[in-house]
Amino acid sequence: MPKFILLFFISTLSFAQTNSYEISFENATHHEARIKATFPNVKSHELVVSMSRSSPGRYAVHEFAKNVYGFVAKDSKGNKLEVTRKDPYSWNITGHDGTVNVEYILFGNRADGTYSQIDNTHAHLNMPATFMYAEELQHRPIEITFNMPEDLSWKIATQLKPTKANTYMAPDLYYFMDSPTELSDFSLREFKMDGKNISFALHHDGTDAEFDEYFDQVKRIVEQEKQVFGELPDYDYGQYTFIACYLPNVSGDGMEHRNSTILTDTEGLAKGGMKGNIGTVSHEFFHSWNVERIRPNDLEAFDFSKANMSGSLWFAEGFTSYYTNLILHRAKVLTAEEYIKSLNGTFNYVWNSPAHQFFNPIEMSYQAPFVDAATSVDPVNRENTFISYYSYGSVLGLALDLELRSKGLNLDDFMKQVWNTFGKSEVSYTIEDLHESLNKYAGAEIGDNFFGNYIYKSEMPKYAELFKSVGLKFKQDSEKGYFGASLKKNENLVEISGNPKIGSAAYKAKLSSGDIITSVNGKAISSMKDWETIINESKPGTELNISYTRDAKEGETKVTLTMDPTYTISIDENADKKAVKARESWLATK
Template sequence: MRLFFAFLLCSVACFSQTTTYNISFENAVHHEANIKASFPNLGSEVLTLRVSRTSPGRYALHEFIKNVYGVKATNSKGEELKMNRPDPYSWKISGHDGTVNIEYTLFANRGDGTYTQIDLTHAHLNIPATFIYSEKLKQRPVEVNFNTTGHPDWKIATQLKHISGNKYFAPNLYYFMDSPTEISNFDLRQYQVDGQNIRFVLHHPGTDQEFDQYWEQVKKIVTQEKAVYGELPKYDFGEYTFLACYMPNVSGDGMEHRNSTILTDVESLGEGGMKGNIGTVSHEFFHSWNVERIRPKSLEPFNFEKANMSGALWFAEGFTSYYTGLILCRAGITTPEEYVNSLNGTFNYVWNSPALEYFNPIEMSYQAPFVDAATSVDPVNRQNTFVSYYSYGSILGLALDLQLREKELNLDDFMKLVWETYGEPEIPYTIDDLKEILGKYAGKEFASQFFSNYIYDSKMPNYENLFNTVGLEISQQTDQAYFGASVRDSEKGLVISKGPMKGTPAYIAGLDEGDKIVAINSTEISTKEAWEGEISNFEPGDTFEVTVSSYGTERTAEVKLQPNPTYIIKIDENASALTKAARKKWLSEK
């Protein structure tokens, strides 16, 4: 959230109009919380109360109201008030005496960056999924009491300002909504960086030794990401908190917030999480600069009633994704070989997708309300129409970095310039602003060509030349035959597991998801192993007949195999000393 904090040093007592909440967890075993709220000094106007439909960091709609029930409203004397429902998400309350008190029950059992989970292990609270609010009162300060009676070992971790005991403070509604809270018997590590406190809260079943090892990696990430921008952001209240919950009852996720981040995964540190979860730490902490303070104008102000759309997610999310793996390499958490190998999956996903025919990175970003943890029951054709703006932006960030390095510039210094121009002063940017500042950094012609070819269009940079400049090589497996659809063994036999991508041999032959493969050239095929054995006998350009069963009918299609389009990126062992030095400069710690 983009907020102004000139008044943060004011004590809570100086606010005469404060929204207050109390949440307790007497029925945690059944995933329920009891929540009370008080809205004083209202005058005589009708008060509209709502449950949010969105959450900071998410772009799709999430109907949190579905888990709110038993709602009651009273005035300052405890007299019940009438509540009207103008729509599924809100209540209108009239006839009050200037105060409206609300009490309700919340059911919550999904622990991630979007939802709330309450059980005997913790209260994992995403604020928009938890608390009823009034948009009219959004400038009022908020005070919340987390009542942990009955859970004596539970502690509270949040970016909210601590008042006393279990009471916390937010300067306004936006900051409150942007402040996830983990309440559990967590472990804590912390240290000072340039006078600010960096905390890592960890709710997990592991050991102190495992946490210490993980914490050392986290500190290296903080150091390397700070090096990109030259400084940490000025965190409100002087503190940044990682809220990590690596428990078997949560769902994997990462979600950035202004002065904190949620990190959830089912893998504990001792069961794969030491390596598997650290990438999310790298990604989310980078967001404390890029997206939280270097913020798209299209996301300002964040709307809690409608889906939030931005055409800049290729930069906000995608460039952050580029740095995710790069930072791990610079921090020594992964090797250069591991980093380069990790590029392959994302590179192939982006540049072998037919979706680039339909949308450029800006338009891919516009799809976020439909794909960002959004749910639907109708099938979609995303394998042919969508490339994640995370991946697309990441691979374009890689290209821009290598192009800049050809000019003896680099993406780090460009990001630092964007930070100094838009992030540090918290001036929301537009896509045109990004083009303009790239022009100032690398030249107008360079910026114009980059944006014209790769942002406003979907062209592919010349990666072969770019990789050569840092001692990498790229090739394709064109000597191998390519069918273009995945298959799997199932109860009904061997089936095509998902819709083929447009332009592949399987797609051209009219094959589709769910088709049962019966035979190749009259040879019966019933297992994935047998299928792979038969396909290995063919070469690119060969044709065969495949018999499939679909909709209760058998049919035969002719398939003409293509060269395998898969790219392979690896370190060039025969690279020159000059390009090896360039690679080292790119991937080494700062």
Template sequence: MKFLFPIFLFGSMLCAQTNRYEISFDNAVHHEAVVQGTFPELKTDTVAFRMSRSSPGRYALHEFGKNVYAFKAIDSKGKVLEVLRPDPYQWLVTGHDGTITISYILFANRGGGTYSQVDETHAHLNIPATFMYAPALEDRKIEVDFKVREDLKWKVATQMPLVSGTTYSAPNLYYFMDSPTEISNFSVREFEVEDHGKKQKIRFVLHHNGTEEELDAYFENVKKVVLAEREVYGELPDFDYGTYTFLACYVPNASGDGMEHRNSTILTSTRSLANGGAEGNIGTVSHEFFHAWNVERIRPKGLEPFDFEKANMTGALWFAEGFTSYYTRLNLCRAGIISPEAYIESITGTFNYVWNSPARQFFNPIEMSYQAPFVDAATTVDPVNRENTFISYYSYGSVLGLALDLSLRVENLNLDDFMKFVWNAYGKSEKPYTLDNLQQALADYAGRNFADTFFDNYIYKSGMPDYKLLLKTVGVTLAQDAEDPYFGASVSLNGDGHGEIRSNPKMGTPAYVAGLDKGDEITAINGQGFPDGQHFSTYIQGLKVGDTLKITFNRYGVQKETNVVLASNPKYRLFLLEKEGAKVSKKQLRHRSEWLKKGGSD
């Protein structure tokens, strides 16, 4: 196998054999598609056909073969061929005459970035979840004819180039697998961006139930996001075929998701553009488009070559996903879509999640990244202890990105210019990087001592940067309230006047120390009934730090008692200094303005 997206060798492509697929949707009402694939000029007697177990942009296994049935294989004369099943993921076909045509039915009913969905509103296709492939034929050109439902006014949108009609092509298997496709009665908006004399097209495809006026207004914000993110890197990537396509489905039957691809991205949400949906959905636009640089081209070596037959793992997701998450809302602020105050306050939840987690004693950001195959939309049935052992690499990397950006600005540098540096060193050439490469790049940009201090303390270890000092440089306060009482577990009413602990108490919290556990049913507090008609958190707010609560609870049908001593709430608050009447210096305001309203150096 080779890199997922090799530079196109058009000369060799012209003489290569072509594998052809067609897919139809006559039974869309029952979420079925019929897929047919023809593979000519075969040189071996036995050919393996597989359904992928993983998908570009995802790190866990998803076992797409579970939704395939009615598989058949014939040769060029219509002879039915023998099919063997050596494992759940592949079909071995033998006895052909040089050509094999396969066919099968696909059940598809999850419209997001990982799976496919077929119904009478659309055919929303993630290619690995839809099309069987022959690993031995990975270098062949592919053509696929999407048999659209003309009665439903369907059209086709994809990053693949058009051949004719509804037939599109890919130069090889890997480009094909990375080319999600939306087939529906969608609307389109587009604009051109020029870099260094070269114009490229940005297309926004939207399948929704709203109005054209809502789309027009939303598209203006999409354009602002694109231009703000181009400012970070100084240029757009060199998109294949000169076009980047957003494939958005904002419909009730979708599943909320976003998934980056080389020249396109999937954006799905149950929220329409009305009633706050536009504001709620734009963050995914920002996150996924930033991936056009960071992940798609600035690519961790651990993801190359991408393996469709197993989970894919890298220790760099704190950078690839986390730094992208840092820029997600920062760029919304820079684009004028959200206010500086709203941006600062939005950091609070992520900041608390990361720095109040006991998981840092077990794993550093690299090791958190290694957890991706277990948490990236992975499905298991046995309980896990994620509350105490895992911090999302999206969130961990995001707050580390904040720390690195503000630390660089103290040195009259900035994260934007470091991202440009990495882009020029690894992204433009599409040379996959290692963690050592990242550390060396930071040393080349900011100095060896700076880079080693950051990596040694915060990447290879789980130290916490001095955020209070760093945030002060931009006029932001980081504070905790020592008088705010804290119980340490999520408790909710269960309908009979009792309260149930809904999650694993975090290590070291009052509830954890008292021996309470997820599933315990609290029946009385200090001999009184559970607070009636009150949220448990509101009840706790009426008490004081140091108060002792005698908790009566049921566990496995047995009544038990314990004492919980309320502690100080470890929650942090981030807010602008001036919000609570503090004086902000001109220097702090200047640094804040450079951070929130401007990209890197001119």
């Protein structure tokens, strides 16, 4: 067969086995999109098309099928096909002639990293929340055409490969599902680094000057994160795209993808977003190395039909969280004082939690399907049983970095090693692989201690020594009393708003979430100020006679306050020169 005929045959065959989609927005005012999909060369008697139940970067189940209606299936001649339903998220289609055409309406009105929103301002599309798929055809290439509203000045921001006007390609289903797309009249900024194009598509109502100022911060972040790993990833098509919506009608979120990230927030750049949103930029771009290419083995292959669980999120999300604010300081977005202050909230949340007695960081990571934008209606006891793997991994990353630096090493170089071993080659890792890598980089004494005590177990690193080594003060207030439960104002009353911490004064006094505190030592309590005044004036060991109501019944109990466990981390202005030099090296712009 002549070569040109063979190439034509291969090209024709490939096209014939390409699944194609069209999406249009005639009823965007009412948050509807109309979607058509064509599946050619179907060999099976029954084709099952489904809506996803999970989404790349998310770990919980999301029943996207609930927003689909008006479903119709036809063959190549337009004949209507028989459709049966065997579960809530799939459509079973029979009687086709080798081609299955489906059409349906999607309702979408939440713009974030998980869902889709269609209105007159934009079409913000997370692909699993938008497009049906046929699992048996998942390895086929996909073509998608966006039929843009003629009366709106919409453009397209996506990591998908453009082929012609408004039409894009993906090599397979996973790439397609991992490619969120924004259609809107967004503003665009771009720059080149190491031969790669970094673009930022921003849908907002701010000014060009505000965007320019923000984008300058973005460029510095990209440079500092590149310095951690030594190079940028080899982005597909030489392109990485930030896709951002900072508008009142969206929901705050950030979600990483292979060559792009979604950034959403209600705050515009002039309304707090200039500083409030930049941390998400730092976090999500770091994921283009850590998570997208330095990939946990237990997330491969991603399953769109169920929750995806990984024991490595303390590293994938947590170490990324450690670098989030550190990079902001290195990029001169945060001062050293602001960065050190930012450590306090996360540190106290992690180390003052009773949850260490139940789960180590690996097991906390296993909880992701229950907490990562998951929904439930029954009460839970997360105050006592869960620590976010983002936060837990972040403070462990901090501890490891400072421990390594005390030995003349650093976390940046360890991350480079992990990148060179697993990320560049895109060979997924196990937790045992990370343990072995740390032993290889820093020696078995450090590696075995870190994993043995802080990953496989849930012990607390020796932070007092570590902070002192970089000139930081680390203390607690032994004169401040502690109650052990959060409270909130409930009309003219004060209510315990969360489960008391195990072992705390409130817990031992058998108080519970929902209890209304009516008086303390005979004094009526009608506001949070009343409560705070009493607590602020009370030392550890102080006894409080508390009257409360629970389920419309009155009760009394005696509470003995304990010492406030809150830690304060700050810069030590009297640190010795060695510690100051170590701190400067740790925080220095690269």
